[in-house]
Amino acid sequence: MRDLDRLTERMLRGLASRTSRRSLVGTVGRLLAGAAALPLLPVARAAEQSAPDTDPNSGQTPGFSTGNPQDPGDPTKCDYWRYCAVDGSLCTCYGGTVNSCPPGTEMSPVTWIGTCRNPADQRNYIISYNDCCGGVPWGRCACQNNQGDRPVVRPQNNNEVTWCFGVQSQSYTCTVAVILGVALDQH
Amino acid sequence: MTGRTRVWTVAAVAAVVSPLIAAAADFPTPLPSEPLMQVQRLPARYPTGWAFLNYAGDRIELRDVGADSREVKAELQAHDSATLLVSDVRPEIYVADTVWSRGTRGERTDFITVYDKQTLNVKGEIVLPGGKRALITAMEGLMTFTGDQRFAVVFNFTPASSVAVVDLTERKVANEIDIPGCSLVYPTGARGFSTLCSSGTLLSIRLGEDGKVVGRKESRAFNPLDTDPLFTASATVGGVRYFPSLHGRVQPIDMRGDEVKVLPDWRLVGDADAAANWRPSGWQIVAGDDKKLLYVVMQPDAHEGTHKDPGTEVWVFDVASKTRVKRLRLARPGSSIALTHGEQPLLLVQAGERLDVYDPAGGALVRSMDLPGFHTRLQIEPMR
Numbered sequence: 001m002r003d004l005d006r007l008t009e010r011m012l013r014g015l016a017s018r019t020s021r022r023s024l025v026g027t028v029g030r031l032l033a034g035a036a037a038l039p040l041l042p043v044a045r046a047a048e049q050s051a052p053d054t055d056p057n058s059g060q061t062p063g064f065s066t067g068n069p070q071d072p073g074d075p076t077k078c079d080y081w082r083y084c085a086v087d088g089s090l091c092t093c094y095g096g097t098v099n100s101c102p103p104g105t106e107m108s109p110v111t112w113i114g115t116c117r118n119p120a121d122q123r124n125y126i127i128s129y130n131d132c133c134g135g136v137p138w139g140r141c142a143c144q145n146n147q148g149d150r151p152v153v154r155p156q157n158n159n160e161v162t163w164c165f166g167v168q169s170q171s172y173t174c175t176v177a178v179i180l181g182v183a184l185d186q187h
Numbered sequence: 188m189t190g191r192t193r194v195w196t197v198a199a200v201a202a203v204v205s206p207l208i209a210a211a212a213d214f215p216t217p218l219p220s221e222p223l224m225q226v227q228r229l230p231a232r233y234p235t236g237w238a239f240l241n242y243a244g245d246r247i248e249l250r251d252v253g254a255d256s257r258e259v260k261a262e263l264q265a266h267d268s269a270t271l272l273v274s275d276v277r278p279e280i281y282v283a284d285t286v287w288s289r290g291t292r293g294e295r296t297d298f299i300t301v302y303d304k305q306t307l308n309v310k311g312e313i314v315l316p317g318g319k320r321a322l323i324t325a326m327e328g329l330m331t332f333t334g335d336q337r338f339a340v341v342f343n344f345t346p347a348s349s350v351a352v353v354d355l356t357e358r359k360v361a362n363e364i365d366i367p368g369c370s371l372v373y374p375t376g377a378r379g380f381s382t383l384c385s386s387g388t389l390l391s392i393r394l395g396e397d398g399k400v401v402g403r404k405e406s407r408a409f410n411p412l413d414t415d416p417l418f419t420a421s422a423t424v425g426g427v428r429y430f431p432s433l434h435g436r437v438q439p440i441d442m443r444g445d446e447v448k449v450l451p452d453w454r455l456v457g458d459a460d461a462a463a464n465w466r467p468s469g470w471q472i473v474a475g476d477d478k479k480l481l482y483v484v485m486q487p488d489a490h491e492g493t494h495k496d497p498g499t500e501v502w503v504f505d506v507a508s509k510t511r512v513k514r515l516r517l518a519r520p521g522s523s524i525a526l527t528h529g530e531q532p533l534l535l536v537q538a539g540e541r542l543d544v545y546d547p548a549g550g551a552l553v554r555s556m557d558l559p560g561f562h563t564r565l566q567i568e569p570m571r
Contacts, residue, residue, distance in 0.1 A: 084492070110346060134292050139562050147492035151419045151433075152323060153370050153383045154412055155346060162268070162322035165346055170322055171267065171291035 085114030087159035093141035101132035134169030235529035244325030319343035328371030361398030422475035471523035
């Protein structure tokens with residue numbers, strides 16, 4: 001927590017050194033409002049169909065379905081709709097689920113979000129790609145999809161970063177894909 | 188044993204032994220005994236046909252990409268997002284890495300290992316305090332020399348951005364500089380670095396003899412992050428650094444002097460190719476031949492989310508005339524490319540679990556090497 005305080009202090013100092021007081025208040029205000037309304041943000045939706053045609057993990061794991069027709073597909077496979085911007089290993093192959101970490105790991109609260117279209121209900125969902133940290137990584141169910149990924153100049157939009165912050169170990173294990181809410185259309 | 192069996196046995200033994208006797212007669216002198224405890228040394232100056240291959244920061248190996256066999260020359264330890272600098276002013280190699288005291292848990296240590304370039308023995312170690320080093324898939328910009336190679340600048344991300352300025356001659360951390368909102372580091376001027384900022388600018392910082400900041404300047408905004416951001420991979424041609432963009436522009440930036448010049452951008456993709464959605468794509472997507480040619484991995488039918496997929500062609504541009512001079516069709520789609528620095532450079536292309544070596548002049552595939560254990564990204568660093 002002390003680290004978080006220091007981090008906050010540093011970020012605000014940095015911001016203060018580069019912005020006027022008026023813009024600082026405006027920016028912080030927007031951030032606070034944004035934190036409360038995150039699932040409602042009009043995040044630009046991916047323009048294309050979310051899943052690639054090929055499945056890089058084909059044959060590695062037996063078929064599996066969520067059992068929910070509104071959440072179709074196999075969460076142990078790279079072409080499952082929520083994984084449209086995953087770059088890493090799928091936690092479903094390590095004892096976790098699509099939205100929970102494997103035993104013995106810790107979920108990072110700091111992460112980045114993407115937007116994926118659900119092929120069943122044709123809605124765009126905001127997906128939080130939390131990394132699970134401190135476990136045993138061995139490259140199983142590696143998955144590289146890059147919908148909405150952008151160069152690391154904006155790290156919050158980049159999936160190459162190990163998003164293991166605010167956890168005991170920053171060693172990467174795998175990634176989950178948690179639905180935060182429905183994305184609003186910009187139109 | 189009957190008499191008949193005995194005869195057969197003698198015949199069989201004779202059949203086996205007589206060729207041995209004959210073979211021994213062919214080689215009257217036995218092989219000499221050999222000295223024990225030998226360990227290979229590398230040459231003081233690595234040939235320009237050699238390149239370091241960094242497997243996403245998990246493993247680093249040195250290969251002779253000009254050889255058809257025994258091409259692996261050495262391996263270096265790497266654990267997490269490890270990056271490498273090879274000095275040409277000191278006989279040393281520096282690898283920045285991160286480990287935990289109990290495998291993937293326990294106390295975190297960020298450190299730079301100093302290797303002797305010929306023996307690869309460890310000459311020293313510089314611990315980077317605070318557990319701040321950016322853990323990002325190994326890529327350009329995570330660590331750089333300053334121009335004089337006096338300092339290494341290491342990008343930190345916690346997720347606050349800063350850099351550690353490491354004095355390589357004193358082998359200690361000389362300074363830490365906050366770079367809020369900015370990412371990655373590129374060498375600039377005699378002793379400084381530049382960093383790409385989320386406001387679309389480039390922040391350039393000049394360092395003094397002690398590693399402290401003696402100058403700081405931010406460019407105008409030139410990187411349209413919302414519409415057509417620059418890849419963070421670059422290649423140097425004629426001293427100027429070229430950054431392709433996701434949609435097919437290229438942005439030259441002259442970082443040779445302390446006064447950084449953001450030069451006019453130009454298009455890699457003409458109207459017809461743009462209609463076919465040709466775009467740069469891959470990982471280490473761009474390479475330069477040091478003189479006048481820029482090589483870019485290109486992909487047709489590109490769309491949102493394909494910018495890190497392998498490309499099917501490498502396009503070659505003359506940076507003086509800003510025109511495409513060649514299209515090289517790859518035998519296999521490739522993600523990372525590099526050019527060796529010799530008189531007759533080789534084009535190296537990571538294509539899946541292969542490293543394909545092309546003659547860039549004619550475009551012929553010269554050889555193909557395997558990349559055992561490869562599973563994500565490759566950073567290729569040819570030797571000068």
